[in-house]
Amino acid sequence: MDEYVRTSIDQKFGIPNDIRVWDRLPLRPHAATAVVGEGAQDKILPLTLVEQHRDLVNGQEVVWVAGTSMPQDSAKVKAESWNAEANLLKLSAAPPAPPKTGDRVVVGPGAVLVHGRALYAEHCQHCHGVGGDGKGPTAPYLNIRPRDYRKGLFKFTSTKEGLKAHRDDLGRIVEEGIPGTYMPSFKLLKKNESQAIIEYVLYLSMRGETEYALYNILAGDYSNDSIATRVKDGETEDKIVSEFVTRVKEGEIDDDASSMLEKMIGDWTTAQTPEAIIVPKEKRYASDAASIERGRALYLSNNLNCVACHGDSGLGDGIQTYSITVNTETQKPNLEPGLYDTWGNKIKPRNLRLGMFRGGRRPIDVYARIEAGIKGTPMPAFGGKMTEQQKWDLVNYILELPHEARTPGTGVAPVTANAAPAAPAAAH
Structure with a gap:
């Protein structure tokens, strides 16, 4: 089971030194995504930018994701310069196939995540760990543990009950820190550096959440405890392994994993919408x-x-x-x-x-x-x-x-204001 989960996660998300990400994840991983306009020439691409998260600069790779099919074994197409006023991208060499109007391209694929990974390793990894498990080399010495991102949970959010964090929530923590803990402020980072760290932390969270979910899918039948119980009840380990392999080959487990991925993507996507943010229905009442x-x-x-x-x-x-x-x-x-x-x-x-x-x-x-x-x-x-x-x-x-002024020995003064409706008795 462990080997299956590791292989599955690495196929979907890669490893820290070889990141994989697909466009359906609600991340901002690339320098830019764009659509090719009319009048494309061998080395000149008129682009309509769909999203831009980094400056377009010399040396960035340009990848066709829809439209014209580029030969897989062809040399990489790279940008040479970007004319922002004319929305023209000059290429260092002509692409192997003529680009067409309406082609969808990515400029600087994964550039934001690669930048974020390097910054994370420099500023965050010693507490939060390589994979975001909160078990970096510094963590054992901290009595308020670093956050483990892998559950997809962040405590302090601006989103409604039951929703995941908005990326701005992570941005506020990176910028302001968390008072009373070992999480410092990183105000000295440039804006694009903070944004890169945020996207990489979101990536680690989605990767870890998927890993947890896969383990939960399999644990009922194939955890060590479950296997021990099944063997005790008369099944053989060979039979259990054969059953597991069959379910994998027939796609049953992948189907369950796909359903889980759909929910995870939907949850994170919902949390990034304006409707997810808490907005008071009335302005603050005077603090009199x-x-x-x-x-x-x-x-x-x-x-x-x-x-x-x-x-x-x-x-x-x-x-x-x-x-x-x-x-x-x-x-x-x-x-x-x-x-x-x-x-x-x-x-x-x-x-x-x-x-x-x-x-x-x-x-x-x-x-x-x-x-x-x-x-x-x-x-x-x-x-x-x-x-x-x-x-x-x-x-x-x-x-x-x-x-509040308090007088020792007077206890808690009686109150007469109306009480609130019923609610659970727990707080942090």
């Missing part, structure tokens, strides 16, 4: 005393139960931090008390008194955490359970907490 008091009432209410994780005073010391909780994937009790994320790391609810929010401290950032939760953690989404005013009241209270 009345709004803050209403937010405090919501925070302390039994319905929202923020205190179960963040504590009465917002110090991140709620009862869930020393209770036996349930693993979000296996639905079994965790072995030790406390809260855990999807990656199996023990996590602490945010100490709201510090004013340090890993997903950003802009009002819209806090609103997004309330609206869609923190993905891959026990922090739930409250978006469908609160009115817009209640969300903004809670945002105002959370942002006020670091500055």
Whole structure:
């Protein structure tokens, strides 16, 4: 099974030194994609750019992806110069077959990912690992583990509940870092460098997610535990291997894998659309005393139960931090008390008194955490359970907490504002 998965993933995505990517993935891997216009000559291509992610420069390869068929064994066609005003690409030599109007071409195929791979190796790999598994050589020394991209999950997003991250979410993290963690800001990178890293991280995430899904497809019948159980029940290993080979040859497993790939591509594509982004239905309510008091009432209410994780005073010391909780994937009790994320790391609810929010401290950032939760953690989404005013009241209270005056020994003052609708009791 392991050999099949490795071979399948390498065929679809390649390896770090030999990247493979197909156009259906919602990535921006090339310098540009374009359509050949009228008046093409031997060494001059009039182009209508469809997408451009890099400057078109001397030496970039030009590949025909639709239209005229170029002989497979012919020499590579390369760009010599680009006239942006006239939209003319001059080639270093004539292509082996005359180009035609309507041909689709890629200029600099994979250039963005190749650039991103080099930058990732320089800036990211020592923590996040070669394949994005979060197990780089520095990782064991960090008590907040680097992100493992392979589950296709990122915690701090601007997208709606249940949706994957938008590439701008990754861009914000690359630029700003994650406060309170070892993830630094990379503001000194040029824009095209940041973009290249983002695309490469997305590529690693899609590659890893596909690998996980293939293992899950096969685990029920062919994991070590499953095989041991089947042998114990009377089957032979030879029979199990023969069954597996037959299913592969007949395409049954590939069909399951194709369905999984379609879903993965669809999920990532959806997350890149404007409709995926959280947009408040109402503008932020003024952060006055009345709004803050209403937010405090919501925070302390039994319905929202923020205190179960963040504590009465917002110090991140709620009862869930020393209770036996349930693993979000296996639905079994965790072995030790406390809260855990999807990656199996023990996590602490945010100490709201510090004013340090890993997903950003802009009002819209806090609103997004309330609206869609923190993905891959026990922090739930409250978006469908609160009115817009209640969300903004809670945002105002959370942002006020670091500055709230407290008198020792007075306890938690009673609240009289209306409570919020019911919601799960968990937060990070």
